[in-house]
Amino acid sequence: MQPEVQPEFRLLLVKKNLIDKTDERFKALMRWKDVDLFRQPLNFLFPPDAHERLNKLLEIDSDIFKRVTFPKVPLRLKTGGYINFDMKIEALEGETRRLDFYKPGRADTEDTGDDVATTDMYSFFNFVEKLLDSPFDEDLDLTMIDSAALRDGAEPNLNEDEKKQVRDEIEHALKKQAVGGQLGQLDEASYGLLTQSGFDEEAFGREMQAVAEKTGISVDQLNIRTDAVKLDDRDLSSEKLHQALNHSRGVFLGEVEDKNGLSTISAVVDGIEHNRNLIAEAIKKYKYRTSPRTINNNVEAVSIAMLQQGKVNLEGQIRRPDEIIILPDHPDIALAHDIAQLEDLVRMRTKRSQHEREKPDFYELCRSTLVQPTFVQKLDAMMQRHGENASLVGFRVKGLPPVKMGGPHWAAIDKLAERGHPLWLDRFGDAVVAPEALKCLHKGFVEMPPSLMKMLAGHFDGKDMMGKLVATWQAMNVGVISADLPDYELKTMAQELGISISVEDAPEATVH
Helix, strand or coil, X not given: CCCCCCCCEEEEEEHHHXXXXXXXXXXXXXXXXXXXXXXXXXXXXXXXXXHHHHHHHHHCCHHHHCCCCEEEEEEECCCCCEEEEEEEEEECCCCCEEEEEECCCCCCCCXXXXXXXXXXXXXXXXXXXXXXXXXXXXXXXXXXXXXXHHCCCCCCCCCHHHHHHHHHHHHHHHHHHCHHHCEEEEECCEEEEEEECCCCHHHHHHHHHHHHHHHCCCHHHHCEEEXXXXXXXXXXXXXXXXXXXXXXXXXXXXXXXXXXXXXXXXXXXXXXXXXXXXXXXHHHCCCEEEEEEEEEECCCCEEEEEEEEEEEEECCEEECHHHCCCHHHCHXXXXXXXXXXXXXXXXXXXXXXXXXXXXXEEXXXXXXXXXXXXXXXXXXXXXXXXXXXXXXXXXXXXXXXXXXXXXHHHHHHHHHHHCCCCEEECCHHHXXXXXXXXXXXXXXXXXXXXXXXXXXXXXXXXXHHXXXXXXXXXXXXXXXXXXXXXXXXXXXXXXXXXXXXXXXXXXXXXXX
8 A cells, every 4th residue: 555645735624614724835836825715715716617516515524525536626826817636525523624635646546445335326326426516527437347256046156255255356446446436336246336537447357367366266257247327417416317327227237128228327317218208108198007917826726816017008018117217216107107007907807707806906016106195095096986995906015125114115005004905015034023013914925035035045044044934924824925036946945935825927028
């Protein structure tokens, strides 16, 4: 590690970002006197067009930028004009801040900031937003990296110690290129980072070769994949920026489709708007329908319910909206879609034979629809309008936060349970965490997500733990159900664990 580079000069700011002290080097170089600057707002030293962004930056807790260098920041000379310096910010006691200024390109050392923790995805997106709001004017790319070797079930099948070693080495290499050493975890095998003037694939390749030599895993087996999105629009609203970042993540991980691929953040925003319009237009023109999947009790060899998934006609194909956008990020579209589909489902139920009507339907509801205040009101009116029994219209809701966290999702779940709607969630591990809070699932279903099943299956005591959890749920009068398991091996494991209820596989997208 090289010694820390000393700044050319420093400024101290006090409450309300007023200049308190400047050092002698600053006064000599920039020609100012103490009387000129004392208790002046910091904006005084910046060009007028930088004031708004500087104010945004100073409103933020500066600890988030502790390792970020703001390049080529223009400071005013008393004699006229500006000189560019690189700038760093550090929070001191109280509301005091210290600004360190360096000659351009001289602020950084070989210290890669490995003590900066890798953050969760949303914290990383917040960091990106704040950096775009700052005076950081250089080109920025959102770079995403995936190593398939870190995924459960990948070949070679690494044990937990090997995965930790690979993960640590990858994070170490990525932080060297990340702006501020800041790294975001996109999922268990993928990372996001901000890079200046592109990601150095060659340098990263050399690092991965070293990882391969340390771990005995070839570079090919690490299976590294990268993509980048240029952040070419700094004026996006917070909502649109987060939607675009999450959409880019979804495309990179294969969770949503984007025919045009990823190139710039403005193109991603345009693509999201196009897809939103496709969904909204399909709803407006009644080009939607629920797609049924049979829920079977495999012990008794009978069908016990139906899973209904809302689909719309998207450019000639009948597909789920969440195949082309991250639906929870678009609550307006999610609500319109779910209410339209539910209205149709409940109405059509009344046309079935009495025998068929006795079999409940579980509609797959977007979690962002669940928490909107108007949803339950619209649902109540719909059920009353069609004279349908709440016990026959259930809801599958995936991706809820842990039950111990509480919050609006679980308050909404309780409202549905109070009305008699059966529920189907994927919080499988919560049975032993907060069983009292899960009475809302009485006579409903819980499923084990494939990712959790794979993770536990690789653990020495994993199968035993899963079997006990299945028995715990069943003792609570909650059916354990398997759905969307990706391969024969997991389907077999589900049966071995005593999961006797299953959903037939989803049909392929159909052309209309």
